[in-house]
Amino acid sequence: MALRHALAFDPIAVDDPRSDLAGTMRSFDPRSPIVQIGDLSAQRGDGVFESLGMVGRHAQEVSAHLARLAHSAALCDLPEPNLAQWREAISRVVVHAPETGESVLKLILSRGVDGAGAPTAWVTLADAPDSTAAREHGIRVVTLDRGYTADVPERAPWLLLGAKTLSYAVNMAAIREARRRGADDAVFLSSDGYVLEAPTASVILRRDGRYLTPEPAAGILHGTTQRSIFSYLGSLGVDTAYARITRDELRSADAAWVVSSIRLAAPIVQIDGEETARDAAMTASLNRYLLSPRD
Structure with missing residues (x-):
């Protein structure tokens, strides 16, 4: 993905009295170095992030992504993000997006430079990859053992x-x-046979008219796109639920998708070399919804 713009800032505490949040931020050329070699994000992957889809200059599901950023930070014992500061950073970056088309906004919170005792943060804007083929023609998946049981x-x-x-x-x-x-x-x-998630996406399937997704308690990322789709389906009067799902249940589903903020809804058309059922009309409906501006 080609980077278009980047902005770095020094995270401030949630009770910091400063109101000029823009004064804590600085834009920089995304082709220039910004992360110090001692930053623990680079040395150890010690940090958290969110990737937001953008349609034109509208960032999708900002509140949901910021809530998950804060949740991830808490799990990793990182300082609580000042969400007002992050919103200001987002507002200063989105204006650099094209007026039409899709982009990716990435939020990154690092533990910071080793020994400095202060976190670092930045936001980047990039062109989104072309996911047209995945959305329209679907994807082939294989199932892989994640190496732990569902109760881990x-x-x-x-x-x-x-x-x-x-x-x-x-x-x-x-x-x-x-x-x-x-x-x-x-x-x-999971090692005891339950469907978890894709490496960068959530899994949704339909069985007998009911839409199911794996339980977040199984140690998977609670997908913002999955939750948005469930909200949309609920508005249509469709039944949704979290459940324990086996590979065989995924394989025999009426239809199944992997869903994410960037790729949106990609139908699964093959599992472990076996063709699967698909629903082109519902896929199109989901992607129309996901491409509409959402807060």
């Missing part, structure tokens, strides 16, 4: 399952493995 989050909260951290090496390795197997993406399974 309760027993080992220090694994930070459910936090959107910068430590994405495993996620990227899973996508590479999926491509080695001739697929486009992966769907993680």
Whole structure:
């Protein structure tokens, strides 16, 4: 993704009396260096982030993404984000987006430079990848063992399952493995056989007219796009629920999708080499909704 603009700022506490939040921020050329080599985001992946889809100059689901940023920060023992400051940063960046088309806004909160004792933060704007083919023609997935059982989050909260951290090496390795197997993406399974999520997306399926997604308590990221879709489906009078879902239930679903802020709703058309049912009309409906301005 080609970067268009970047802005860095020094995070301030939620009870900081300063009102000139813009004065804490500085724009910079996204092609120039900004992260110090000692920053723990670069050295250890010690930080959290959010990726927001943008339609024109409208950032989608800002409140939901900021709430999840704060949740991830709490899980990682990072300072509580001053959400007013983050909103100001977003407002100063979105004006640099094209008036039409799709972009990606990334929010990053790092523990900061090793030994400095203060977090660092920045926001970047980039062109969104072209997801037309995935949305219209669907994606092939393989299921991969995530390496833990569904009850691990309760027993080992220090694994930070459910936090959107910068430590994405495993996620990227899973996508590479999926491509080695001739697929486009992966769907993680718990070691006891339950569907979790894709490396960068949530999973939604439909069975007998009911839309289901894996329980967030299983240690997955609670997807902002998944929640938005459930809200949309609820407005249509459609039944939705969180559930424990097996691979066989995913395989035999009436239709299934991976959904995210950037790719939006991509129908799953093949699982582990087996063709699956799809619903082109519902896919189109979901993507029309996801491409409409939402706060």
